[in-house]
Amino acid sequence: MSVKSRTFEIISRGSDGDRASKLFDGVIMALIAVSIVSIILESFDGFAAQYYGILHGLEVLCVIVFSIEYALRIWTADLLYPESKHPRLKYVFSFLAIVDLLAILPFYLPFVSADLRFLRMMRLFRLVRLFRIFKLGRYLDALNIIADVIKGTLSQLVISVIICFFVMLFSSIVMYTVENPVQPEQFPNVIASLWWAICTLTTVGYGDVYPITAVGRVFAAIISVVGIGIIAIPTGIIAAGFTSAINRNSQAKDDPKKFCPYCGHKLDD
């Protein structure tokens, strides 16, 4: 086996007994975790000042390792897409590769890396890869069911969100009209009023903005009750999706190829 195919094996999800592949996966996951923990620790003023050297060192290590990994993945792209004409181009423009690049590239651009806040946001892209953690172990089935249900009900959920947005827009314009003359500081414009609408319809209710006029409160009351419906619709859609998924699963398990689970009729193979 060539060095290239062995490298590909290691950086891909290897077979169960492949120790090198597991080690590689573990190191990458650990470095992502270290990177996220660094972001959290850096946000503490005292800590960031005292341990700047260590945090910066870890970050440099992460970027180097992720860069090497990125390079190796490009190198072995022709093994990943054996039938593609331009396997490396295909890989570079794949979703995960773009995410990987965005998480490391800024550190090589001096004029960009001066903006620490921007750098932090870019490092967040690494979180995406942490989702690979689900691939290991016994939770994979459960994750697949959740993903299937969300995919299966996606168009209905999108409609719910759009309806929700319409209701929010409508109620924020009404509330702005009603409350602005009385509370010009709380409801200065429709966008600020939209903030109230979102807080109310999602039932978060921070309490920083709320109507004080009689008309405003009556309208807010109606919107609050509508808000229950706005929450109930996606919940209902998802619940129905899971019910349907469980039914499909239990039918599959009953082995429908031998007997119909409902009428008991022996089935033709």
Add this chain to the structure above:
Amino acid sequence: MSVKSRTFEIISRGSDGDRASKLFDGVIMALIAVSIVSIILESFDGFAAQYYGILHGLEVLCVIVFSIEYALRIWTADLLYPESKHPRLKYVFSFLAIVDLLAILPFYLPFVSADLRFLRMMRLFRLVRLFRIFKLGRYLDALNIIADVIKGTLSQLVISVIICFFVMLFSSIVMYTVENPVQPEQFPNVIASLWWAICTLTTVGYGDVYPITAVGRVFAAIISVVGIGIIAIPTGIIAAGFTSAINRNSQAKDDPKKFCPYCGHKLDD
């Protein structure tokens, strides 16, 4: 084809290849969107002052286009309702026509159009037409399922809202009795107390009004727990509605009259 029938074709939902009809639809939708965006922008003090001319011009343009559209729809009403004796009257009193008229009429009445707040509310009627956006594209099925589920469970949802209102009324009277002597400013009367009840039962909880007496808190605690039920009932109704809709859909696809919907066994007629 006469000019009239061609006009009717264009302003109706045209066939797939009808470019003029699609253009017309697009222009109307765009103007509605412009109109809504204008409402939002006007609410910013500085913006409204600086760009008054542009905003007013856009509004005049919208009103003119919508007026022409309204006139054309009346003109072609006899093609929409070919079997009606009074097609134009029928159209004028249809729900969508009334909404369309309310969204433009006030601008022609000088004594009304002086009240900017009233004008803004009337322009909101245009939002209703934005819902036609769902008719285009792949989300139509999903919207229909949601609409069917809400229609099918409407009477139960209405009952839930009525029960909810009874619980709110009951708890606001009790809370007024308990809290008024201690917090006369927060609970001045039953209606103000109703505001608390709505905020609590919908779990919004702004935190502007809350009980401080021991009895009030015990009662509020009970009402909060009841509030979970008040949310759970419509959610449960809608979830059951979606589960039932999904079941019907999958059964319908299998044509249960000839074959068992589960095993595919041909059934004896």
Add this chain to the structure above:
Amino acid sequence: MSVKSRTFEIISRGSDGDRASKLFDGVIMALIAVSIVSIILESFDGFAAQYYGILHGLEVLCVIVFSIEYALRIWTADLLYPESKHPRLKYVFSFLAIVDLLAILPFYLPFVSADLRFLRMMRLFRLVRLFRIFKLGRYLDALNIIADVIKGTLSQLVISVIICFFVMLFSSIVMYTVENPVQPEQFPNVIASLWWAICTLTTVGYGDVYPITAVGRVFAAIISVVGIGIIAIPTGIIAAGFTSAINRNSQAKDDPKKFCPYCGHKLDD
């Protein structure tokens, strides 16, 4: 027909064509509504002072009519329970009769009626009778389904509430221990801490009491996430109940006596 049986017919739910019975029902319902509206209006200081005479007069009218109704119901109790040995005693101790009595009795006791707050609470018993409004009209089916679902899932809902109470008690004791030394005014004792636990677990979140220590916040975070589960369990129970009720209904409608809805087999009558 004797005067007594006619009276009984009128005060009972009469047959569809019985105008006197409908009138009686309407008058009683209207007086209950008047009574509730009076409670609301009395709570407005200015209104109560200005219209004291009218409000008091309406209340006296209500009490007189309800007293006569109560007397008539006792008089005709032997027609309601024809097989009972002591029909009047049985009626007097029935749930609805006790509620009716509690709603009028205090007004005849001078030493009691001096306490206006107590009087107001007693008048609230009349709200119970307003539920009879559902018996009229097309929402009766929907109400019955909701009532059946709640009855069918009651023991599970009770368990949920008990579990919820355990979690609340547990978390309030923990939170008191953690926060009391830092915020003695917000968490003076376990009962006050319970108020926080209820506000958090029901996701109302008024924001009058919240943890400020690091340990308290970590614990509150865990409890908030548990709170989602506490809401999800009754919602799930009720949703499953409605799903099951709809399935039963649609099976009943398919007329299962002729063909099995699942295997299509002709059924023996």
Add this chain to the structure above:
Amino acid sequence: MSVKSRTFEIISRGSDGDRASKLFDGVIMALIAVSIVSIILESFDGFAAQYYGILHGLEVLCVIVFSIEYALRIWTADLLYPESKHPRLKYVFSFLAIVDLLAILPFYLPFVSADLRFLRMMRLFRLVRLFRIFKLGRYLDALNIIADVIKGTLSQLVISVIICFFVMLFSSIVMYTVENPVQPEQFPNVIASLWWAICTLTTVGYGDVYPITAVGRVFAAIISVVGIGIIAIPTGIIAAGFTSAINRNSQAKDDPKKFCPYCGHKLDD
């Protein structure tokens, strides 16, 4: 019957007619309840000072009785695990025995029992045993169904919580980056920002921390809407679990192996 086996009978869940066993159970439950009520009462400053003697006496009584019970359970462990080689060791390291020990041990350690807060936390372990209350009476079935549903959907619920945690971590880092420069006191670091994320995603919304910048509010709005989904997923999972449990129950009752569960038609074996 030896004293030992009789003792074992009494401290185990005895047969229905065993009065001594019921009395023992009752006394233990009552003492646990007394212990919990003591914790609540002790938290009231005045009460604790005035009735210190009684509260302390009750606590000593509880510890003595629980210690005797613990000793008896160790003594009779060989009857509980007749097939085990080391029944006492097995009992001592069982979950319930550890909980029992933790609830009494600290009171025998003078250097530990000086810390009243620590003692209180340890006494909370007794709450675990209160769950045995469900074993008595008619709610056992309902509790079993709830426990089965939670067990059956546990892996999906765990995934939901992990996804929820990822979303919280992600949004708290973003919000820290956006709001820290403007509100350094409200968002001093990522962990404090996590507190905001939890309050928002669970829709508790205390209102002690919320974004004030435009970017922060837009992001918070998106997160609030995502929060509805975060709540909807576990609710949907649990609802589907209950629907499935009800279906299984009704199918199990009908014995599907011999007759079609729906039409009762005898099936060909």
